[in-house]
Amino acid sequence: MNAPSPQIWFITGSQHLYGPEALKQVSANAAAVAHGLNDALDANIAFKPIVTTPEEIRKVCQEASSDDTCAGIITWMHTFSPAKMWISGLTALSKPICHLHTQFNRDIPWAEIDMDFMNLNQSAHGGREYGHMLTRLRIPRKVIVGHWEDEQVRADLGAWCAVATAWQEMRALRVVRFGDNMRYVAVTDGDKVEAERVFGMSVNTHGIGDLVAVMDGQSDTRVDQLCAEYADLYDLMPALHKGGERHASLRDAARIELGLEQFLREGGYGAFTDTFEDLHGMKQLPGIAAQRLMAKGFGFGGEGDWKHAALVRVMKVMSGNILESQTSFMEDYTYHFDPAGARCLGAHMLEICPSISGHKPRCEIHPLGIGGKEDPVRLVFDAATGPAINASLVDLGNRFRLLVNQVESVPMPKPMPKLPVARVLWDAKPDLQKAAAAWIHAGGAHHTGFSLKVSVEQMESLAEMAGIECVTIDESTDLRSFKQDLRLGEVYYGVRGI
Numbered sequence: 492m493n494a495p496s497p498q499i500w501f502i503t504g505s506q507h508l509y510g511p512e513a514l515k516q517v518s519a520n521a522a523a524v525a526h527g528l529n530d531a532l533d534a535n536i537a538f539k540p541i542v543t544t545p546e547e548i549r550k551v552c553q554e555a556s557s558d559d560t561c562a563g564i565i566t567w568m569h570t571f572s573p574a575k576m577w578i579s580g581l582t583a584l585s586k587p588i589c590h591l592h593t594q595f596n597r598d599i600p601w602a603e604i605d606m607d608f609m610n611l612n613q614s615a616h617g618g619r620e621y622g623h624m625l626t627r628l629r630i631p632r633k634v635i636v637g638h639w640e641d642e643q644v645r646a647d648l649g650a651w652c653a654v655a656t657a658w659q660e661m662r663a664l665r666v667v668r669f670g671d672n673m674r675y676v677a678v679t680d681g682d683k684v685e686a687e688r689v690f691g692m693s694v695n696t697h698g699i700g701d702l703v704a705v706m707d708g709q710s711d712t713r714v715d716q717l718c719a720e721y722a723d724l725y726d727l728m729p730a731l732h733k734g735g736e737r738h739a740s741l742r743d744a745a746r747i748e749l750g751l752e753q754f755l756r757e758g759g760y761g762a763f764t765d766t767f768e769d770l771h772g773m774k775q776l777p778g779i780a781a782q783r784l785m786a787k788g789f790g791f792g793g794e795g796d797w798k799h800a801a802l803v804r805v806m807k808v809m810s811g812n813i814l815e816s817q818t819s820f821m822e823d824y825t826y827h828f829d830p831a832g833a834r835c836l837g838a839h840m841l842e843i844c845p846s847i848s849g850h851k852p853r854c855e856i857h858p859l860g861i862g863g864k865e866d867p868v869r870l871v872f873d874a875a876t877g878p879a880i881n882a883s884l885v886d887l888g889n890r891f892r893l894l895v896n897q898v899e900s901v902p903m904p905k906p907m908p909k910l911p912v913a914r915v916l917w918d919a920k921p922d923l924q925k926a927a928a929a930w931i932h933a934g935g936a937h938h939t940g941f942s943l944k945v946s947v948e949q950m951e952s953l954a955e956m957a958g959i960e961c962v963t964i965d966e967s968t969d970l971r972s973f974k975q976d977l978r979l980g981e982v983y984y985g986v987r988g989i
Contacts, residue, residue: 497562501525504572534652552580563587563655568617574624588632657809662691670769672795679796681886703772706750725854744868748780762790762800767862778841778869785844788813819844821941833923843913849875874915
């Protein structure tokens, strides 16, 4: 789940017009930029030899497309690079592109600048020539402008590299569903064949009996060890401690977690779903198990929601650090319509990832009014505060839409001693009334991927890589314009046929 990140190839364009000495300098400068970025960013940036002919460009683009370790390419035009040279290569490329519009020197050397310097440092118009061809070929890409040593440029580049890595993950992601989705619910299901065509991820079902068999095979020794880990990491309620009246339930929860993790790892699954209507043979719903597996990097979706299970996994990869992703499966649960500031309480009946917790979680056991199982063990906590997003991936029948709402996680104004679930309170932008109305107009789901780390811009980049629609709700959202944008989207994506 935490394998080394794929490479991002750094490809520099030039041409033979300037002679071999100039090209040596181009190569040296390009290597310095690539290695400097690799050292500065939490990304695996690999320098590739400069390209100066159509044949070299096509070759490196084909190699990038066929190399499973390459998640995307950063392209930089150090000098002028005639764009017709790039047509064959770009049309053969299947990996995401970031166009870094930079130059080796930050400042103009006012006293020394001559025509040799000008010929060597032509990024200003070389990048425009290259950008024209990308536009003409209708190739989506990220454009980052500024000096390569600038802090903001590096931050933007690092964020894009994280998205490219997440897209690489999504292309090969395997999602397992334990049972079907919740009966009669529309938004948790969708076209799995189309999802594999568009995103690359595969979504398949295993009977709950397959999972129960693995759970039942867990040794008492491993169960004891995991219960001890629970006691070390969390504040256990007294009844769950060894010798307590509910300790057997903690052992059942540990056995569920061990079986689930073994099943997922052996099957190569990065995300999973379950539903309380289809858990025959299990004593309790996977509460703490789902929470802790999300904290380890797995995606999860409740009630069979495979789209958001996949989205949570991809957002965790996109966060840059899976074990500190501050990303979770989420659900809008109830509103606080205070005229002084309306808020939304997000939670789920059990499964919220502790990576978003603002304090040491409590491990508790309480009755659950649905599911017909024994009382489930779960982690209870209030989320950390700060800027965040809620993102939803929905199937509209003729296409997929990614919907993103900018929010602010805020402190709980009062304790909630009778609510035994993990929860987060947020201020939706621009305000709850407009945000909720816009979300409903856009057909967003009641489930989301919630993150304190992933940005709106990263989600927009992901949608661009996937070639799907992205709709954003933020401080500038105006409902009249928003609805008009949705209508225009229907036309645009209808014409494109996706």
